Amino acid sequence: MPAAKDPNAAEESPSLGLPAPDGAGPSGGDDHKASDGLSKAQKKRQKKKQAAARKNAGGSSVPADGEGLEDEGKVTDNDAAPSEVKEGKDGDMLKKKKKKRKPKTSQTCTQTDPPTIPVKDLFVDGKFPEGEWQSYGADNVWREKSDEMQRRVELQEDMINDARQAAEVHRQVRQYMQGYIKPGMTMVHICETLEDMVRKLIAENGLDAGIAFPTGCSLNHVAAHWTPNTGDKTVIEYDDVMKLDFGTHVNGRIIDCAYTHTFNPMFDPLLEAVREATNTGIRETGIDVRLCDVGAAIQEVMESHEVEIRGKTYQVRCVRNLNGHSVAHYLVHGANSVPIVKGGEATRMEEGEFYAIETFGTTGRGRVVDDLECSHYLKNGAMGYVPLRMPRAKQLLHTINTHFGTLGFCRRYLDRLGETKYLMALRNLCDSGIIDACPPLCDTKGSYVAQFEHTVYLHPTKKEVLSRGDDY
Ligand SMILES: [Co+2]
Numbered sequence: 001m002p003a004a005k006d007p008n009a010a011e012e013s014p015s016l017g018l019p020a021p022d023g024a025g026p027s028g029g030d031d032h033k034a035s036d037g038l039s040k041a042q043k044k045r046q047k048k049k050q051a052a053a054r055k056n057a058g059g060s061s062v063p064a065d066g067e068g069l070e071d072e073g074k075v076t077d078n079d080a081a082p083s084e085v086k087e088g089k090d091g092d093m094l095k096k097k098k099k100k101r102k103p104k105t106s107q108t109c110t111q112t113d114p115p116t117i118p119v120k121d122l123f124v125d126g127k128f129p130e131g132e133w134q135s136y137g138a139d140n141v142w143r144e145k146s147d148e149m150q151r152r153v154e155l156q157e158d159m160i161n162d163a164r165q166a167a168e169v170h171r172q173v174r175q176y177m178q179g180y181i182k183p184g185m186t187m188v189h190i191c192e193t194l195e196d197m198v199r200k201l202i203a204e205n206g207l208d209a210g211i212a213f214p215t216g217c218s219l220n221h222v223a224a225h226w227t228p229n230t231g232d233k234t235v236i237e238y239d240d241v242m243k244l245d246f247g248t249h250v251n252g253r254i255i256d257c258a259y260t261h262t263f264n265p266m267f268d269p270l271l272e273a274v275r276e277a278t279n280t281g282i283r284e285t286g287i288d289v290r291l292c293d294v295g296a297a298i299q300e301v302m303e304s305h306e307v308e309i310r311g312k313t314y315q316v317r318c319v320r321n322l323n324g325h326s327v328a329h330y331l332v333h334g335a336n337s338v339p340i341v342k343g344g345e346a347t348r349m350e351e352g353e354f355y356a357i358e359t360f361g362t363t364g365r366g367r368v369v370d371d372l373e374c375s376h377y378l379k380n381g382a383m384g385y386v387p388l389r390m391p392r393a394k395q396l397l398h399t400i401n402t403h404f405g406t407l408g409f410c411r412r413y414l415d416r417l418g419e420t421k422y423l424m425a426l427r428n429l430c431d432s433g434i435i436d437a438c439p440p441l442c443d444t445k446g447s448y449v450a451q452f453e454h455t456v457y458l459h460p461t462k463k464e465v466l467s468r469g470d471d472y
Pocket residue numbers: 001002003256257324325356358453
């Protein structure tokens with residue numbers, strides 16, 4: 001989810017804080033129960049099958065069919081000594097032993113296909129996979145060898161483990177969606193499939209774990225902030241370019257990560273340009289690095305690409321008023337913007353910050369404006385108490401505070417909570433400055449915009465590309 005620099009202003013202006021998330025929802029209770037039920041059933045079955053599984057130790061994962069529950073027996077037998085011994089070396093044996101009392105399941109079991117098992121039930125030692133590690137530049141390599149820095153890394157282990165869990169959910173969901181999305185599907189179906197899967201895999205629980213912001217699925221010249229409102233009939237087509245930008249969080253540690261989905265290979269060079277630009281931004285990112293230098297490096301790579309689409313050649317352009325951004329606790333848009341063109345701010349990145357590094361390449365003019373019906377909303381964190389006269393607005397604000405807090409939400413998320421006829425109240429909340437509307441951001445009609453995005457953490461020693469996967 002990008003931070004937008006005043007899309008409709010004549011030129012540059014400060015970025016607006018984008019909210020993002022959405023919590024779980026009571027009315028979504030069904031999903032929730034279903035996932036709990038699943039994991040209980042899973043555990044039962046697993047016990048039964050444990051003997052068999054032992055014989056099979058190291059058994060490879062096999063996708064289960066349909067419900068996939070049958071698959072649980074295919075686990076690695078891990079409640080035995082070897083893993084205990086390994087963990088002893090980490091020095092946090094005590095904690096682990098505590099967690100391990102009477103292992104309910106073995107350490108790894110395999111995900112079903114389609115995915116249904118909460119990721120936390122797949123990693124029963126409670127440790128989620130690390131992202132991709134990258135070293136900082138020469139000035140900062142001393143950090144990797146410093147015991148003091150290493151100690152600081154260890155102090156953040158629990159916090160970063162939450163982010164890793166959110167990242168693992170993101171990877172599993174998007175990789176499933178990559179094989180699932182087909183031309184002819186409605187955008188509503190795509191989003192609901194994805195969102196239901198996130199809710200299950202993250203074991204959605206109020207504001208403790210869930211979706212971090214609306215599922216962006218902006219098409220073609222629409223760069224960002226579009227998701228269907230209820231009743232929307234838009235269908236994805238073979239020649240569409242869809243930016244699938246969704247967020248997950250555990251305890252407010254947000255993963256903001258996106259890729260571009262296409263069917264027609266004629267768009268491959270455009271996607272390649274943007275993927276390369278994003279990876280350049282990630283490589284440049286680091287402690288003490290100036291934000292403007294990241295932007296300049298991104299632009300250089302992006303705009304070195306030419307693409308041919310339907311016989312016409314375009315130089316790929318960066319969308320100059322869209323930005324990456326820092327990510328704060330429960331806030332998808334932190335204080336800093338990461339430009340994707342030269343000429344940005346000289347502010348330096350700091351140890352302990354999360355950054356969403358995202359770039360947008362386009363065949364259009366390289367500047368977005370607000371257009372189309374709004375779906376995305378976000379609480380304005382800077383706003384103090386505002387007295388509200390309209391009772392319906394008060395009530396709606398209560399729902400928003402309860403389920404989303406400072407996370408982003410969309411109209412569909414209100415609908416599923418049972419809210420109806422809220423548009424007037426929502427308008428009132430926007431007019432009073434409590435809620436920001438984040439309308440779709442569009443380049444010129446007929447153009448194509450692509451996006452890739454990852455969330456990176458600046459550890460004291462190295463950076464970790466938390467959301468990196470085999471796919472991108
Ligand atoms: Co973002």
